[in-house]
Amino acid sequence: MEIIATGIFARVDPQKQSPTEPWIPSEEQYLFLFLKDRDVFCPLCNYNLRNLTVPRCPECGRDVRLAIGLTEPFMRWWIALCCAVVASAGIGALFWMLLARGGWPREGFALFQVAFVYLLASPLLAAPVLIYRRTLLKWPRSAQRLLAIIAIVVSVAAVIIFFAMIR
Numbered sequence: 411m412e413i414i415a416t417g418i419f420a421r422v423d424p425q426k427q428s429p430t431e432p433w434i435p436s437e438e439q440y441l442f443l444f445l446k447d448r449d450v451f452c453p454l455c456n457y458n459l460r461n462l463t464v465p466r467c468p469e470c471g472r473d474v475r476l477a478i479g480l481t482e483p484f485m486r487w488w489i490a491l492c493c494a495v496v497a498s499a500g501i502g503a504l505f506w507m508l509l510a511r512g513g514w515p516r517e518g519f520a521l522f523q524v525a526f527v528y529l530l531a532s533p534l535l536a537a538p539v540l541i542y543r544r545t546l547l548k549w550p551r552s553a554q555r556l557l558a559i560i561a562i563v564v565s566v567a568a569v570i571i572f573f574a575m576i577r
């Protein structure tokens with residue numbers, strides 16, 4: 411049986427295809443096959459790529475490819491963790507500036523000192539959360555949730571303790 415490439419597959423040279431081997435489409439041909447008679451929009455400019463014949467968006471000129479995506483990218487607990495550490499990192503950065511101007515706070519309560527140190531250290535905690543995002547996202551969801559909850563509770567507690575005792 412001879413396979414004759416037509417239309418969008420015309421660039422396939424029939425001489426190079428062995429008649430006994432099944433025809434395996436290339437990545438590009440899968441893309442064209444997928445977009446044949448299907449409304450799919452360019453992720454950048456939203457142009458309808460239906461019946462595309464080159465691996466490029468005709469409107470914005472960017473190369474396009476067919477890719478596998480997760481049906482539900484699970485980011486919820488990582489985002490929650492991020493919010494907690496980034497928020498306390500912001501407060502921590504502010505404290506570093508206050509520390510440079512006013513020195514170490516005089517309040518002697520141990521809990522207050524712990525909260526203050528935590529907030530000062532939190533810019534250092536935010537970095538690994540951002541750097542090791544992929545690793546953290548591979549953790550079991552229960553572990554991601556636990557870490558996020560701990561970060562939220564500790565951050566909120568540190569802020570409450572700090573502002574409750576500063577008066």
Ligand SMILES: [Zn+2]
Pocket residue numbers: 452453454455456457467468469470471472
């Ligand atoms: Zn486009």
